[in-house]
Amino acid sequence: xxxxxxxxxxxxxxxxxxxxxxxxxxxxxxxxxxxxxxxxxxxxxxxxxxxxxxxxxxxxxxxxxxxxxxxxxxxxxxxxxxxxxxxxxxxxxxxxxxxxxxxxxxxxxxxxxxxxxxxxxxxxxxxxxxxxxxxxxxxxxxxxxxxxxxxxxxxxxxxxxxxxxxxxxx
Numbered sequence: 498x499x500x501x502x503x504x505x506x507x508x509x510x511x512x513x514x515x516x517x518x519x520x521x522x523x524x525x526x527x528x529x530x531x532x533x534x535x536x537x538x539x540x541x542x543x544x545x546x547x548x549x550x551x552x553x554x555x556x557x558x559x560x561x562x563x564x565x566x567x568x569x570x571x572x573x574x575x576x577x578x579x580x581x582x583x584x585x586x587x588x589x590x591x592x593x594x595x596x597x598x599x600x601x602x603x604x605x606x607x608x609x610x611x612x613x614x615x616x617x618x619x620x621x622x623x624x625x626x627x628x629x630x631x632x633x634x635x636x637x638x639x640x641x642x643x644x645x646x647x648x649x650x651x652x653x654x655x656x657x658x659x660x661x662x663x664x665x666x667x
Contacts, residue, residue: 548584
């Protein structure tokens with residue numbers, strides 16, 4: 498499963514989609530980025546915008562800033578393509594190499610693992626929110642109990658006693 502973890506580190510979130518860059522996908526499939534991009538151009542109808550899209554320059558700059566292994570893209574004149582989970586599978590099918598088919602399974606597993614982690618994260622967030630709500634009411638109740646205990650543990654003020662005997666008014 499170590500391969501799946503390595504692939505999962507290459508998955509980025511761009512425009513709200515989990516994607517992989519063409520350079521990372523080409524390296525996984527054992528081809529040059531140029532070869533992958535040429536295959537995509539020859540089969541453009543297989544890659545609508547929800548499967549593959551080109552980054553704009555601001556997105557490319559952000560990706561390069563956040564991912565050290567992509568520094569070489571800084572000097573590239575072309576904007577990189579990114580592939581969603583289904584786009585990565587489609588790329589494997591058009592490359593039609595044995596390695597691409599084998600690695601595509603790992604890519605799918607990495608995307609699935611990230612999706613499961615996201616669902617688990619949402620569940621944990623929901624439970625924490627519920628716990629905070631419960632603790633909020635418990636905190637108020639505990640505060641009232643502590644205040645009552647403090648009140649009960651304070652010594653009662655002794656009433657002022659009248660002196661016994663004759664008191665002369667001045």
